[in-house]
Amino acid sequence: MIEQPLPDTDAWIAFFAQTDLPVLRNSIHELERLRENADTVNGRVLAGVILHDPLLTLKVLAYIETHRRARQTTDITTIDRAIMMIGITPFFRDFQNLSVAEDQLNDHLPALLGLLKSITRARRAAHWARDWAILRRDVDVDEITLATLLHDVAELLMWLFAPKLALQVRNAQLAQPNERSATLQEEIYGVPLYRLKLALTEAWRLPELLAQLLDHRQAENPRVRNVKLAVDLARHSADGWNDPALPDDFTAIRDLLRVDQETLVRRLDVDESTAQNLLAMAAAGEPFVPPPA
Numbered sequence: 001m002i003e004q005p006l007p008d009t010d011a012w013i014a015f016f017a018q019t020d021l022p023v024l025r026n027s028i029h030e031l032e033r034l035r036e037n038a039d040t041v042n043g044r045v046l047a048g049v050i051l052h053d054p055l056l057t058l059k060v061l062a063y064i065e066t067h068r069r070a071r072q073t074t075d076i077t078t079i080d081r082a083i084m085m086i087g088i089t090p091f092f093r094d095f096q097n098l099s100v101a102e103d104q105l106n107d108h109l110p111a112l113l114g115l116l117k118s119i120t121r122a123r124r125a126a127h128w129a130r131d132w133a134i135l136r137r138d139v140d141v142d143e144i145t146l147a148t149l150l151h152d153v154a155e156l157l158m159w160l161f162a163p164k165l166a167l168q169v170r171n172a173q174l175a176q177p178n179e180r181s182a183t184l185q186e187e188i189y190g191v192p193l194y195r196l197k198l199a200l201t202e203a204w205r206l207p208e209l210l211a212q213l214l215d216h217r218q219a220e221n222p223r224v225r226n227v228k229l230a231v232d233l234a235r236h237s238a239d240g241w242n243d244p245a246l247p248d249d250f251t252a253i254r255d256l257l258r259v260d261q262e263t264l265v266r267r268l269d270v271d272e273s274t275a276q277n278l279l280a281m282a283a284a285g286e287p288f289v290p291p292p293a
Helices: 009-017 025-035 043-050 054-066 079-086 088-094 109-136 141-149 153-161 163-175 181-189 193-203 208-213 222-236 246-257 261-266 272-284
Strands: none
Touching: 009 153, 009 193, 025 043, 025 088, 043 054, 043 079, 043 088, 054 079, 054 109, 054 141, 054 153, 079 088, 079 141, 109 141, 109 153, 109 163, 109 222, 109 246, 141 208, 141 222, 153 163, 153 193, 163 181, 181 193, 193 208, 208 222, 222 246, 246 261, 246 272, 261 272
């Protein structure tokens, strides 16, 4: 565990290079269940288990890169393709005795809650991003889904390996809501997570396309905006639908998808009461303030 900020991005990269990335306990249980019937498991079912866990997803992509054949020149940009390349039987052979994320943070329960909340947010963002990519008729919906799921990978790694620092960042963000997150991250980690994320994609040789989709500097690209807006909406709605940034989120999403507010809200899979509140919020141009309990 890292308890003090490392001096620079390279130091963080070197540290993560020697770590054993754990996965969620439920992922291990699901893999064991599928392993019992490995002869009948298809790639789509296995991919569904992997994509429910951004940590396992990252582990699979790292495995692909370290086992890349010399003649392989095309990047693997989806988990379905990764499984096709690995093969079902070799996958179950090589993905055994995995470390458990919950066990690693057993003595850091607040950080474990932070990790699980971040993973839930990543799943939610990936779900929305996938739906919007379908609506946009994107060239490859699975690539958008994967990039969105991994968007906050640097944050997940900090919860896992620098839990005390991650809690400091979270508390600083709560205490200073008007301060830029990147500024607080640089003060506490020694590097903003956005810069660390891009450095990790390069150091781990993740597919170039995924690196592009994770790079907000390419925001003119509709695919990059698809990812970013889903991540923003998931973050701003994580604690309810009363964040002041939500009206701007909705405006940007409507512009990307070319839909009206009602169409957008109906595709968010929220309950009817929340849907009506969001429609009212948009009409007023203000964030929804829930009624007192």
